Every structure is written in structure tokens, then in C-alpha cells.
Amino acid sequence: MRALPALILALCGLTASACGAGSDGATAGQATLTPVPTVTATVTVTATDEPPAIDTAAPEQPEVKPLDGKVIVIDPGHNGGNYRDPQAVNRLVDVLTQRKACDTTGTATNDGYSEAAFTWDVSKRLRKLLRRRGATVEFTRSDNDSVGPCITERAAIGNEARADAAISVHADGSAAANHGFHVIMPKRIGGPVDRVVAASRRLGLAVRDAFHAGTGVPYSTYIGRKALDYRSDLGGLNLSTVPKVFVECGNMRNAAEAAQFRDPEFRQRIALALADGLQHYLQS
Numbered sequence: 651m652r653a654l655p656a657l658i659l660a661l662c663g664l665t666a667s668a669c670g671a672g673s674d675g676a677t678a679g680q681a682t683l684t685p686v687p688t689v690t691a692t693v694t695v696t697a698t699d700e701p702p703a704i705d706t707a708a709p710e711q712p713e714v715k716p717l718d719g720k721v722i723v724i725d726p727g728h729n730g731g732n733y734r735d736p737q738a739v740n741r742l743v744d745v746l747t748q749r750k751a752c753d754t755t756g757t758a759t760n761d762g763y764s765e766a767a768f769t770w771d772v773s774k775r776l777r778k779l780l781r782r783r784g785a786t787v788e789f790t791r792s793d794n795d796s797v798g799p800c801i802t803e804r805a806a807i808g809n810e811a812r813a814d815a816a817i818s819v820h821a822d823g824s825a826a827a828n829h830g831f832h833v834i835m836p837k838r839i840g841g842p843v844d845r846v847v848a849a850s851r852r853l854g855l856a857v858r859d860a861f862h863a864g865t866g867v868p869y870s871t872y873i874g875r876k877a878l879d880y881r882s883d884l885g886g887l888n889l890s891t892v893p894k895v896f897v898e899c900g901n902m903r904n905a906a907e908a909a910q911f912r913d914p915e916f917r918q919r920i921a922l923a924l925a926d927g928l929q930h931y932l933q934s
């Protein structure tokens with residue numbers, strides 16, 4: 651133990667900030683055995699005259715995560731408050747191929763579970779998973795009880811973030827017998843989206859494959875081919891200058907799929923599948 655004061659001096663030299671010289675008037679001589687939180691060297695003090703072993707190995711490298719450095723924008727479709735302001739929501743905006751409503755209220759299950767609540771919950775789960783994998787994640791809306799933003803603004807948020815990938819989360823409201831999921835990708839329209847049509851297709855394929863494998867939801871029985879659809883009427887896609895897709899997770903008017911969407915465990919499976927699809931695309 652005789653070596654301790656000298657040792658503390660040595661550690662102070664190594665990590666001057668940890669010792670707070672001058673900040674509290676403490677000197678090395680007054681130092682106690684209370685641990686100094688930011689000292690990173692490992693010290694072994696023994697009762698012998700052996701010099702203490704100091705592990706001078708470099709500090710542990712921060713964990714490398716698969717999505718480090720990637721920016722992902724998630725657009726949770728619609729907003730829970732949209733129904734309160736039809737005038738704002740129905741305002742027509744320019745989506746390059748046509749003029750279209752700023753947003754819609756979205757659909758709901760027959761027993762009243764709204765698409766906006768579903769997309770909000772799945773998106774939050776997805777954000778958590780992606781952040782754990784190292785990604786920087788931005789949303790296009792910050793709650794589920796206000797109005798908007800318009801589809802034009804939703805696209806702009808992805809563009810301004812220079813997202814490596816963007817995804818708009820939805821569920822459909824079709825005839826009760828229809829079921830299954832599909833992914834919507836942009837088409838060439840002679841506009842800025844043309845540059846990301848090919849990348850969006852790769853993103854769409856990755857999301858389609860991961861969604862199918864991860865959730866077991868079948869390919870849509872009523873839209874697209876093998877759950878792949880291409881559209882030129884969606885502002886969220888037409889106005890995007892970053893790779894972007896929509897996912898319609900299933901049909902909220904189909905009883906079996908509505909029951910799945912109401913189940914938080916199933917929503918977690920959806921989020922996990924979407925995270926895997928995004929990751930596959932970003933790592934390919």
C-alpha cells in the first residue's frame with residue numbers, strides 16, 4: 651500500500667482532467683481511496699513491494715454497429731389528429747404528376763384501431779431497432795395527435811436529411827376478403843425522383859423479402875405482383891430525391907390482419923422485419 655500516493659500522482663499525470671486540479675483544491679496528498687470515475691487505467695495494488703501492475707492497453711474500442719453513419723427517415727403514415735382539420739388535410743398540393751390532397755386521415759380496422767396509431771407504433775419500434783444498430787433516425791412527425799404534415803413536407807424531410815433510405819409506413823383499407831402486404835416504389839416521371847428510382851427498387855426488394863420472411867404475411871392478393879407495386883401518383887415518392895419506398899403492411903379491413911395489427915408482439919415483428927430489410931439494402 652506504500653506505493654499508493656505515488657500511484658495516484660502518476661494517474662493524475664495520465665488523466666489530469668479526472669483529478670480536477672484546481673477545481674476543488676484537492677491535492678494528491680489528500681486523495682482518498684474513493685474511485686475516480688474517469689480514470690481508465692486498471693490498477694492492482696498488492697501488499698508486497700511488487701510494483702503495481704498498470705494496464706496501459708488502449709481503451710476499449712467503441713462497438714462497431716452495422717448501421718453506423720447511416721441516416722434513415724421514417725414516415726409514419728397520416729396523423730391521429732388529421733380528422734380534426736379537413737380543410738388543412740384536403741388542401742391540394744403539387745406532387746408533379748398531379749395535384750393531390752395534402753394528406754388523408756388513413757384507414758382503420760372495423761373496430762376502430764386507426765392506421766395512424768398503427769403506423770406511429772410500428773415506426774417507434776422501428777426507430778428503436780435502427781438506432782440500436784447505429785443508424786441516425788428521423789421522423790416526419792413528432793406525435794400522433796396533431797395534423798399533418800403534408801405529403802410534400804414528408805418527402806422534403808427525407809431530402810433535407812440526405813437520408814440513405816426513407817420508408818413510409820402504412821396499412822391499407824381494402825375490401826374485407828383482400829389480404830396481404832405490398833411495397834410501393836416510385837416510377838420515372840421526368841422529375842428529380844428519376845435519379846433514385848433504381849435504388850428505391852433495390853430498397854423495395856430488400857424490404858419485400860425481409861417483410862415476407864419476418865412476418866409471414868402473404869404477398870398482396872389484390873395489388874401488384876409478388877407484393878411489388880410501382881406508382882407515379884404518390885407525393886411522398888414523386889418528390890423524394892433519396893431512395894424511398896412505402897410499405898402497406900396488410901389490409902386493416904381484413905379480420906385476420908386487423909387482429910394481427912392490434913397485437914403489440916406482431917407489430918414488433920413487423921418493425922424487426924422492416925429494420926432487417928433496411929439493413930440488407932444499406933449493407934448491399
Ligand SMILES: [Zn+2]
Nearest residue numbers: 727756820821
Ligand atoms: Zn396510409
